[in-house]
Structures are given as structure tokens and as C-alpha cells.
Amino acid sequence: MKLIGYFRSSAAFRVRIALNLKGISVEHASRHLRKGEHTAPDYVAINPQKLVPALVLDSGQVLTQSLAILEYLEEIHPAPPLLPRDPVDRARVRSLALIPTADIHPIQNLRVMNYLREKYEQTEEGAFAWSRHWVETGFDAYEASVAKDPKTGAFSHGDQPTMADLCLVPQIFNAGRFKVDMTRYPTIRRIYDSCMKHPAFDAAQPAKQPDAES
Ligand SMILES: N[C@@H](CCC(=O)N[C@@H](CS)C(=O)NCC(=O)O)C(=O)O
Numbered sequence: 001m002k003l004i005g006y007f008r009s010s011a012a013f014r015v016r017i018a019l020n021l022k023g024i025s026v027e028h029a030s031r032h033l034r035k036g037e038h039t040a041p042d043y044v045a046i047n048p049q050k051l052v053p054a055l056v057l058d059s060g061q062v063l064t065q066s067l068a069i070l071e072y073l074e075e076i077h078p079a080p081p082l083l084p085r086d087p088v089d090r091a092r093v094r095s096l097a098l099i100p101t102a103d104i105h106p107i108q109n110l111r112v113m114n115y116l117r118e119k120y121e122q123t124e125e126g127a128f129a130w131s132r133h134w135v136e137t138g139f140d141a142y143e144a145s146v147a148k149d150p151k152t153g154a155f156s157h158g159d160q161p162t163m164a165d166l167c168l169v170p171q172i173f174n175a176g177r178f179k180v181d182m183t184r185y186p187t188i189r190r191i192y193d194s195c196m197k198h199p200a201f202d203a204a205q206p207a208k209q210p211d212a213e214s
Contacts, residue, residue: 013170095145
């Protein structure tokens with residue numbers, strides 16, 4: 001399989017963690033988002049959404065949307081699991097995972113920021129303030145969801161990483177770029193520390209990718 005991503009892409013980062021956790025090795029390819037390489041015709045033929053990541057299977061079939069890719073990896077390679085067994089717990093994990101993936105990231109990714117700058121003449125600081133607002137709105141909810149719930153352990157759900165953590169950690173890296181004040185989120189920070197001690201998360205971080213830039 002081949003994962004087409006970008007070192008700084010939160011969505012590709014989710015998939016890299018899952019591959020590492022499950023011990024699945026794939027070929028890695030990069031599309032430089034700032035140079036617009038994801039809008040080149042050969043990539044649009046792979047993913048008409050012009051977004052990374054895309055996972056190209058050995059059959060040639062292409063999978064897009066990081067959550068769909070995570071679910072696929074979970075189905076072909078169930079151990080270690082990204083979701084707990086109990087249906088209510090599975091719903092809890094998916095619900096947490098959707099805070100960054102459905103309600104934060106889509107309204108502050110690169111194309112949204114570019115649109116704010118180009119169409120609404122926002123300054124860099126104006127666009128950053130927008131992004132910071134939506135990250136904080138989502139993190140306020142995530143923190144409240146995990147802080148007092150006994151199902152929260154070292155990780156967002158229990159003491160093993162789940163899909164929720166795979167989605168939370170890349171959003172925290174992204175929050176750093178927008179200078180979000182993480183002292184507001186003690187439980188999220190504690191979970192982040194647990195994650196980053198795990199080799200699967202550490203190896204997947206942007207700075208450790210072959211296409212990383214400073
Ligand atoms: N919902 C998609 C989001 C993918 C996405 O937004 N990827 C970003 C990088 S993290 C991207 O390709 N951005 C390019 C752009 O905004 O032009 C997923 O989870 O895969």
C-alpha cells in the first residue's frame with residue numbers, strides 16, 4: 001500500500017499513527033500542500049477532493065478520508081484495536097474523535113485559511129485568530145468530555161490508545177501553530193503526554209517525516 005500525505009497534515013498524521021500502532025508498513029509519498037501539489041491533475045485523478053491523505057491499495061483502489069482509512073485498517077488488522085469492544089464505549093470513542101475531525105479541522109485547514117485571506121482579505125493574524133477560536137471551541141468541549149468521565153484513563157478512553165487519541169494528537173500539534181493556550185486543557189495535556197511517550201505516536205509526528213521542513 002502507498003500512503004500519500006504531507007508531513008504537516010493532521011489527517012495524514014492520524015493514519016501514520018494507526019499504521020505504526022498496528023505495525024503495518026506502507027510506502028510513503030508526499031504532496032507539498034503549500035506548493036499546491038495536491039491540486040495537480042495527477043493527484044486530482046487520485047482524490048478529486050484535492051485533500052491528503054489518500055491510501056492506494058495494492059489492487060489500485062484508492063481510499064480517501066482519514067476516518068474511513070482508520071476504519072479500514074481496523075477491519076483488515078484488528079490488533080491492537082483502535083476501538084473498544086462495548087458498543088457504548090465505541091460510540092464514546094467515535095464521538096471524541098469527531099470533535100477534532102468533524103468540528104475543528106474542516107473549518108481551519110489550509111484551504112479555509114487561504115479563502116479567508118484571499119476572499120475576505122484577512123491578515124495572517126486575522127486568519128490565525130479564526131483558527132485559534134475554532135480549536136479552542138473544540139478543545140473546551142473535549143476537555144469537558146474527558147476531564148471528569150471515569151472512562152478516561154491515561155488515554156482518552158482507558159489506558160490504551162484509541163481512535164480518539166489518533167485524532168486528538170494531530171490537532172494539538174496544529175494548535176501549537178496557532179498559539180492556542182494549552183494551559184486551559186490539563187486533561188488533554190495529560191493525554192497528549194501519554195500519547196507522545198508511545199513510539200507509534202512519536203514516530204508519526206511531523207518533524208520525523210522524510211518530507212519535514214522547519
Ligand atoms: N476530512 C478529510 C480532511 C483532509 C484534509 O483536510 N487534509 C488537508 C491536510 S490536513 C489538506 O489536504 N488540505 C489541503 C487544502 O486545504 O488545500 C480527512 O479526514 O481525510
